[in-house]
Every structure is written in structure tokens, then in C-alpha cells.
Amino acid sequence: MRWVFLGIALLTSIVVSILGTRGTVNGRRPLMLFPDMNAQPRYDPQGPSAFFADGRVMRTPPSGTVPFGGSDYECDAGSPRQNPDFLQADDAYYRGKQGASWVSKNPVKLDIELLRRGRERYDIHCAVCHGATGTGAGVMTKFGMVGVASITDDLHKLMSDGEYFNVITNGKGRMMPYAPQVSVRDRWAIVAYIRALMRSQSGRPSDIPEALRGELKR
Amino acid sequence: MPLVFTKTADIVLGRIVVGCVLSAGLIVSGLYYYGHPLYTRVGYAPIQPVRFSHEQHAGRLGMSCLYCHTGVEQSSTAKIPPTQTCMNCHQAIKATSVQLETVRASWTSGAAIPWERVHRTPDYVYFNHAVHVRRGIGCVSCHGKVNEMPVVVHDKPLSMGWCLDCHRHPEEYLRPPDEATNFHWQPPEARTQIEEGRILQAKSRIKATESCTGCHR
DSSP states (O other), X not given: OHHHHHHHHHHHHHHHHHHOOTTOXXXXXXXXXXXXXXXXXXXXXXXXXXXXXXOBSSOOOOTTOOOOOOBOTTSBTTBOOBOHHHHOOOHHHHHSEETTEEOSSOSSOXXXXXXXXXXXXXXXXXXXXXXXXXXXXXXXXXXXXXXXXXXXXXXXXXXXXXXXXXXXXXXXXXXXXXXXXXXXXXXXXXXXXXXXXXXXXXOOGGXXXXXXXXXXXX | OOOXXXXXXXXXXXXXXXXXXXXXXXXXXXXXXXXXXXXXXXTBOOOOSSOOOHIIIIIISOOOHHHHOTTTXXXXXXXXXXXXXXXXXXXXXXXXXXXGHHHHHHHHHOOOOOOOOOOOOOTTSOOOHHHHHHTTBOHHHHHOOGGGOSXXXXXXXXXXXXXXXXXXXXXXXXXXXXXXXXXXXXXXXXXXXXXXXXXXXXXXXXXXXXXXXXHOO
């Protein structure tokens, strides 16, 4: 009997020492016990492809593709609606331009929702370099990101809204384009928020509503 | 007539029974222990082509998850950032680092960085990030403390039972939707997580699906 117990104990300790315990960090690809329909022959976003030469599932339009002013699944059945994002015909909204000059006024309707959205997006995408108040003292400047511009100083107050939009869309100098990360509407929201930041830096106590002035701290 | 069973037969039979029961028990508990997603998946951390650290970028530098994972609020997939996102900073910061060799090679050649996938639900499961993040489930509930991970580790089992546990009791995890990417969020001091969750659940009328067609469509 002793041998039976000993054998079982030995076997168990061998198994445990080979397989380890739950939750240990390892590089083994998760085991699929029943791989029935886990990996279906379909393309997933950002997946690899053996068919296309560059090995990507996600395609970019061939160069020279012309946007088409059609409708898409946004339409209700029976009453197709044009999707303006296809043709991007509105120069003021999509490029911040009016003829040859920059638009001076934000083409999106200004309200508190837009400013809130702008603050949220600014804090995510811009504050790491330009700092939460736009003075160009974000955390990255301590790690070798040099020449970050202050975007709320007097010089920049002269820039028009369309020019700001263009810097976000196409980048400028050492700043890369942010068009892939920030949608068109969010870019205008950020522009509106930058204007609010500029205003706040020349703010006086009398700008604060009477009821909230008590919260002002020195 | 000679005896068929010797005197020791009882003892031998007893030992056989004990041995069988014992090994069957061990085999079953072994299969349960080692076949469970808590063993097969949790702890998976593949070797990535670049030693990218979330602990450094999202933790110490305080970058928001949304700077890189831009799809998480609008689409079903969170999206791994393209090389350009890295180059926003790394054309200037650590521009000659050996660890970033692969990133620079990808930037000049246009070939994708072959990131290894960590989390993966089977193809017959319909999962969507936007419905969760926009309704107030934080990244931390499903991915663990990513902001403290030098290498992303598979932290939760992602099994059907795990999904359903939360769908039955979402109040244990709910938080205000704009705090979804905040890893330091705590419920307000006066309330516990459950109370806060109940309030949020009632406010946004959250009813997570339990029907099969919700996740298998």
C-alpha cells in the first residue's frame, strides 16, 4: 500500500512541478482544448493576411482614388442620405480653409458640450507635450521633446481657428500630424478649447460669476 | 473445493478500490485545475517585438489609454496603435535607442510591427469594446492593472462564465463612463462600490444581456 501512495504522490509532484500553478506569467500560447470554431476563415481587424503582398488585412485606397459623393449604410431604407465624410467637399469644415485663407471662425456651433469634449480630447492628445494649460511644459519636455511651442501666448492668439485646425491635421515642423488619431469634429472641439485656455490666462477675478467667487483660492 | 480467493484477497481488493478512487479523484481535480482558463490563459505574456512598457508610458508618464487605443470608445476593437503614433514622440525622444530599432525600421519601410496578440475571444463570440467602455466599465475590470505592467499579461480568464458573472451583477464594476480609463478611480467616500454601481445602473438603465444571441450572433 505504501508503494501505491508513494507512486501517486510522486506522479502528482512531477505533474505539478512541470505544469506549475495557475496565474504564473509565461509565454505559452493559450491551449485550445476543442478548437471547433475558434479560428474561422475570416479576416479580423488589424489581422495578418497571406493574400496581400504587404501582409495586411486592412487596405489603404490605391493612390489616385477619387472620393465618391455617395450615401452609405447611414441611410434609412428608402431615403438615402449623403454622407459628407465621403466627398469632404466642405473646405471650411474639413480643411479649415476659405478660398486661399484660413477660416477665422470655428464652423462648429459653440456650446458647453463642445468645450467639454475639447478639454477631454486636449488632455488626452495634446497635454502630454503642450501641458494642461497650453504653455508648452508637458511631461514629455522633461524627456527630450524639445522645442514644444506654447500655444496660448500672445503671438498665438493671432493665429486663426483654421490655422490651428491645419496644424492638428497636418502637423508643423517637429510636430507630427494628428489627423489619424483625432476626428474632424474633435479637432474643432480642441480648437475651441484652446481659445478658452487663452481667455482663461488673461482672466480676472471679476470674470468669475458672483456665486462662485468664494471658491477662488490664492 | 479449494478456495478461489485467498485470505489476502480482501486486502488486495480494498487497496485496488482505494487506489482507483484516489487516482480518479486526482485526475479529475488535475483536469479541472489545469484545463480551466484560469490556468490556460491567465498569465500569458508573449514576447513582443518591441519591449514596450505600459508601466512606463501609461503609468509613470501618465498618458491616457485613448492616446494610443483610439478605437476603444467607438468601435468593437480597441486598436493597437500604428507606428506613426510611436513616432509622434520617438522621432525626438530616445531617437537612437536600440530598443526602438524595430519601430524606426517599420517607420522607414512602412511594414507593420508584428505585435503578438494577448487577449483573444473565439471567433464565434461577439465582443464589443464601445458598449462596455461607454456604459462605464473600466479597462481595469477586464485587463487588470495595465498601468503597472511592464509587459501586458493576460489577467482575467475571458471565459463565458466570467462574462456572465459581470452581466448578472454589473453594479460590482460600474463607474461613471468618463472614468473608464482612470486606474485610480474610487467610489465616492460616502458609498460603497455596490451602492454607487446601483445608482449608476438605475441612472443609465443598464441591463447587460444574458441571452445567447447577445454574444453569439
